[in-house]
Amino acid sequence: MIIGVTGLIGSGKSTAAKILKSYGFAVIDADKIGHKVVDKNPELLKKLVYAFGEEILTKAKKLNRKKLAFLAFQNESSKNKLNRLVHPYLLKELKKQIKELSHEKEFIVIDAALLLDWNLDKIVDLVIMIHTSQKLRLKRLSKRGISKKDALARQSQQPSYRQFRERSDYVVFNNKTPQHLRKKLEKIIKKEVIHDIDI
Numbered sequence: 001m002i003i004g005v006t007g008l009i010g011s012g013k014s015t016a017a018k019i020l021k022s023y024g025f026a027v028i029d030a031d032k033i034g035h036k037v038v039d040k041n042p043e044l045l046k047k048l049v050y051a052f053g054e055e056i057l058t059k060a061k062k063l064n065r066k067k068l069a070f071l072a073f074q075n076e077s078s079k080n081k082l083n084r085l086v087h088p089y090l091l092k093e094l095k096k097q098i099k100e101l102s103h104e105k106e107f108i109v110i111d112a113a114l115l116l117d118w119n120l121d122k123i124v125d126l127v128i129m130i131h132t133s134q135k136l137r138l139k140r141l142s143k144r145g146i147s148k149k150d151a152l153a154r155q156s157q158q159p160s161y162r163q164f165r166e167r168s169d170y171v172v173f174n175n176k177t178p179q180h181l182r183k184k185l186e187k188i189i190k191k192e193v194i195h196d197i198d199i
Helices: 013-021 030-040 042-052 065-072 076-101 134-143 148-156 161-166 178-192
Strands: 002-006 026-029 108-111 126-131 170-173
Touching (some): 002 013, 013 108, 013 126, 026 030, 030 042, 030 108, 042 076, 065 076, 065 148, 076 108, 126 161, 126 178, 170 178
Parallel strands (some): 002 108, 002 126, 026 108, 126 170
16 A cells, blocks of 8 residues: 655655654655655756756755755746656656565555655555644744745645645644644554554
C-alpha cells in the first residue's frame, strides 16, 4: 500500500511522515530525491543554470537550492520551467525507490509537497493532506530560514486548499502539538491500514 502525504509548505508533512515511519512504514522524501537527482546528473544542473542563470550556483559551483526555489516559485511560468527540467529525473528515481522498497515493506509513504503537481495521487492508494493555518506555517518556515516573502511566493505556486481537499482522501489539521497530530493519524491508520493497532 502506498500513502501520499502532502500539503502546503510548512504544514507539517515531514512530521506526519516521521509519525508514520514510527509504525514501520517506509518513507520516501521527495525533497531528498530532488537533491539527489541534481547531484547525480551534471547535465541537469547545466540545464538549470541555462534556464535560471549563474546566480543559482554557489562559489563552489554547486546548486544554491534556496536561490533556485526563490526564482522558480515567483510565478507559474518559472515554476513550470523548473518542473519540465527536474520532474523527469525525479519521477524516474521516485518510481525506482518505490519498486525497491515494495520488496521489503508492505506500506510505503511518499512525503511530497508536489504530489498533486506530479499527478501521483493517481498512483497512490491513499492521499493524506496535512493542513495548518497560514500564520503557523509562516512561523515554522521562518525557523527554517525561509522569509515570509519567499514562503508566500512558494505557497502561491502550490494548489489551493480546495484543490488539495478535492484530491485527498483525508485532510488532517495540524494546528496543535505533534502528539495531537499522531492521534489523528493513528485513527486513519486503524481505519485504512492496520485495523488491530493498539491506540
